[in-house]
Amino acid sequence: MRTARPSHLLAFLPLGAAVALSLSYWPGLVTYDSVRQYDQALSGAFDDWHPxxxxxxxxxxxxxxxxxxxxxxxxxxxxxxxMAGLIAWALRRGRPGVAMGLGLCALLPLSVALMGEVLKDCLMAGALTAAVALMLLSQESRSVMPRAGAAALVFLAATLRFNAFLAGVPILLLALGPAVLVSRLRMVLATAVMSVLLLLAMPLANQALGAAPSDVNLSLVIFDLAGITEHGGQDAFPAMKVEQPIAAVHHCYTPVKWDSFSWWVDPLCPLNFEQVRRDFHASHISALPYWIEQIFRHPVAYAQHRLAHWNINARFWVHDEIERPVQRESAPNDWNFHVTAGPALDFVDAAAIRSADTPLGWPCAWMALAFGLMLAARRMPSARTIGMLAGSALFYGLGYAVFSVASELRYYLWTMMAAAMAAVIALGDMPALPRSVRWRAGMEMAAPPLVITLVAALARL
Structure with a gap:
């Protein structure tokens, strides 16, 4: 193993710059979500609307x-x-170019800005990044402690977003090592077991913390039932105390997000969260089974609604800005928490806004890159590492085709970060490949993002 020279420490400079720029949001930008979470942290009376x-x-x-x-x-x-662990991992293997590339990944404008906001998505991304680093650094160690630490961080991530299992399973697969990866059957069985365990992480944590149920799942149910109603022309909701529900849905529905059916909008939609919750409980209807039943009864309308939303969410065939990609000011709060404007914050905010208008801010491009990396990974010396990161990025991003209720770029923070890291490692592997293999791997890696990016760019003309 080669020893990193002092000059290799330059790879850590971009990471240091990225952290310093994120700290320009000091003491941390609070959104409406984090204001609500802070209030509950003060009182100790938790509900499960936010993790x-x-x-x-x-x-x-x-x-x-x-x-x-x-x-x-x-x-x-x-x-x-x-990130520092990933850079150290590359340097230990005598790959300073990969180390520098990983350091530069931290300077992606959207991730720099988002990491300055206090959000569950950012805490989840931090936990997953640390888990990947621990897992990679422990590959040559006989100790199980680093792998156990990596697994604990993945489970922490799974308590922050219920769909985080899609990001966590590929990481755990690699952490389990060759014993699991030796055959497809073992991989399938391990994937199933780990998916169940990670899906249980959030409800078990919520129960342990005594969190009161808030019917948060109704946001997804209402959004999808409204979408089925809008696209199918038939009322998909159960009988409710709402006059002309189809007309109410048509007036309130937008494929961008579910918020128009929430309780915080003005004017309030006649078919709103509180009304639906009361009627579901009064009729003793279990929301999730009813939701699944309506999806099976109206598959075409459901698919039209979901594709319309995911198209916007992933920034694929869109013309205009969906919403501001990052926040600049804290939400109103009782404690006067706020960020102070300055040159550094202005720079980060402007860079994030501008990058959101490029493929760097299009989740569809990042998912296409992750898919291309998965295709090419089998030809690479670092196949398992690339496949793990790209798979984690892709599957987590694809999960929002089913589970998303809004169109915020923060949802895709981990997808962007993991795909970028996988791309750097793959590019570092390319020179070691024979010329013919290098050409095939390059085509497999580049073709999906090039096609998707070209189509998405044409939509914006």
Whole structure:
């Protein structure tokens, strides 16, 4: 194994710059979500609308340091430690170019800006980055502790988003090593077992923290039933105390997000969250089974609704900006938490806004890149590492085709980061390949993102 020279430490400079730029949002930009979470962290009365695990961690820190700053440092600390670990992993293998490329990944404008916002997506991305680094650094170690730590971080991520299992399973597969990857049957069985375990992580954590049920799943149910109603022309909701439900849906529905049916919009939609919740409970209807039944009864309308939403969500065939890609100011709050404008924040915000108008801000392009990397990975020396990162990026991104209820770029933070890291490792592998294999791998890696990016660019003309 080669020893990293002092000059190789330059690979850490982009990471340091990225962390410093994210800290320009000090003490951490709070959104409406994080304001609500902070309020519950103060009171200790949790519900499950937002992940109680994040609120529980916040409550533990509050006696030592109130405010958003400790959560900002926690998510940034996990992320920075993970990126530093990945750079160290590359340097240990005598690959300074890959190390520098991984460092530069941290400077993606959208990730720099988003990591300055106190969000469950950022804490999840930080936990997954640290898990990948621990897992890779432990590949030559006989100790099980680093792999156990990686698994614990993946399970932490799974308590922050219920669809995080799609990102976590590929990481755990590689952490389990050759014993699982030796055959397809073992991989399928391991995937099934780990998916179930990761899916259980959030409800078990919520129960352990005593979180009250908020019927948060109704946001997805209402959005999809409204979409089925709008596209199918038939009322997909159960009998409710709402006059002309089809007309109400037509007036309120937008494929961009579900918020028009929430309780915080003005004017309130006649068919709104509270009304639906009351009627579901009054009729003793279980929301999720009813939702599944309606999907099977109206598959075409459901697919039309989901594709229309995911097209916007993934920024594929769209013309105009969907919504501001990152926030610049904290949401109104009772504690006067706010970020202070300055040259660094102005620079980061402007760079993130501009990059969102390029393929760097199009989730469809990142998912296409991850798909291309998965195709090419089998030809690469670092096949398992590339496949793990690309698979984690792709499957997590694809999950929003089913589970998304809004069109925020923060949903795809991990997809962007993991795909970028996989691409750097793959490019570092290319020179070692025979020329004919290099050409095939390059075509497999580049063709999907080039096609998707070209089509998406044509939509914007």
């Amino acid at each position: 109680p695990m994040m609120e529980g961690l916040w409550r533990l820190i509050l006696p030592l340091w109130p405010g958003p700053a400790p959560m900002l440092l926690l998510q940034l600390g996990l992320y920075a430690a993970g």
